[in-house]
Amino acid sequence: MDFTSWQAALTTMIGLAIFTLLGVGIRILVMQTVQQRRERMNRQINERLKTLIAAYRTLGGSFTGELTVDPRHLRELRTAGQAQMESPEGQAGAGASDRSRRIRDAVEAALADIILLGTEEHCRLASQAAADMAAGRPIHTAELVVSLRNFIRDALDLEPIPAALSVPLQGPTRSQGAGGGRARAGAQGDRTGGQGGGRGGNAAGMGGGGPMPVFGRRDPDPPAF
Template sequence: MRGLDFSSWQTLLSTLLGLAVITLIGVGIRLLVMQTIQQRRERENRQINERLRTLIAAYKTLGGSFTGHLAVDPTHLRDLRIRQAQGGDDEAGTGSDRSRRIRDAVEAALSDIVLLGTDEQVRLAARAATDMVEGRPIRTDELVMSLRDFIRQALDLDPIPPGLAIPPQGPARPGGGGGKASKNEGARDDPRQGGGKTGNAGAGAGGAGAGMGLGAGMALGDEAESRR
């Protein structure tokens, strides 16, 4: 304040103007720095959230089951087709499709863990992927425990008590598709449900009223899907 000159109105105005400009520059620099820091934090938070979301999905895939056969069958779809072409009885119509879908889901989860997991998780996932490629059945319980501990720590949750016994975990059963479609096809082909002449007459009457009930049927279908 000693260097300020208040001897005239001109010098007072110029001094105040200079102070205002310096203040505005300082505030602008501060806002720019704060915005840069905030954007960096938001980016880091998005990366952390995406990493946690991916690892949680991998955990559910690799450790969603406590019962049944917890080992992953490494048989690939092409091998199943080769066995079917050779006439081998490889339960192609029953369990092979389910085991193949489990294998594909586990393979995708291992790929995500190799990309976003910790050093320990990457080593476990790489070892499991190597065993799968070489045709050896793999178990995922050790990798599931590592994922569980890391996710709980990242979410600031209390660690699981050391004395608590948790059964070994294995891959979750993928949801089967086409069950209701097959039932509908069976009902459609069943002669007891509209077969013969009665079925043909009902089909003709239904065709006459199809235009009137199209919009209502679509609305009910959308409502049923939303309730599911």
Template sequence: MRGLDFSSWQALLSTLIGLAVITLIGVGIRLLVMQTIQQRRERENRQINERLRTLIAAYKTLGGSFTGHLAVDPTHLRDLKMSQAREPAGEDGAVIGSDRSRRIRDAVEAALSDIILLGTDEQVRLAARAATDMVEGRPIRPHELVVSLRDFIRGALDLDPVPPSLGIPPQGPARPAGGGKSGRNGGLREDSRQGGGKGGQAGGAGAGMGLGAGLALGDDTESRQ
């Protein structure tokens, strides 16, 4: 307060203006710093959310099944086609076999790639080992990697860890959905095409009846004349 001058109105006014300018500069700097920190936090939160979303999707792919064949068949599509070509044909001439294991393998391969990109050190090590086994043609059992993903995701979401005494069964890759939905949609499209054909036939019949009625009316008029 020693540097303030209140000896005259002009000095008081200039002092107040100076204080206002200094206050505005301080508030502006504080707002700029707060905005920078908030943007950095939002960017970090988006990165964390994207990482969690990717790892959760990988967890669902690798551990979405508790029953059935829980190991991943490493057979590639070209090897599957070669094996199917060597198999005898069925009664209807089709080759016995299915690409279901190949679709599971492709989904697991994409999940392992995501884990190697965004996982922890332990998860990257387990995913790299699983990818190596896949390349070398050995079956993959992803249960250990699934447990690591589950513990990390629950910890990141501030959830209590799964009790060790709970005894969760071994988990394996999720089985892909069948083609029932496309079949139903195909049936709907077929019904619509059939309905359109029936509607066209009905319209054609109505037009024919109208044309016949017009010709009959014209003949009747000429006979009267």
């Protein structure tokens, strides 16, 4: 720094200003780069957790009933139940087969998501389950569900489940059949139709009784000839 003359002082001040601007600019650039990288990592983590949580709910949403996944395709289910469709037992079996097919499709999609975004352990368990499903063997999802649960709780900074706590085995979520929704919609339509019929009957009864009298109105006099 040289302040012996005003020219030297001016040069020194300009140099200090340029050095300060360069330092501030470099700092802002570094902070913006780090912030963008952190935001990108947060988005990736959030998307990964969201997908794995959805897969966990699909694979481990049931504690009772059948905890295995039927690997048969829809064409196989139709072939197996085609001879029994005439009997009531066959119709009930067809509904169960359709539900097992929906469960299989949901589990298959969840396994694909886990293989895409899961850890090494998740990918190993999901690949084994997918291989068993492709080979036509029933699969169990309890071990994969436990691994997903531990990973999700650790990623969310939650304390682990106590070892003394006994959690039952978990199986795939039982999907709601489409027939129940159609039946409820049909029942609601019948109730609506019944109410409409009642209103129509009331209107018809009023119409059958003749025109309603109008008070305060006098018919015009007949024309004089």
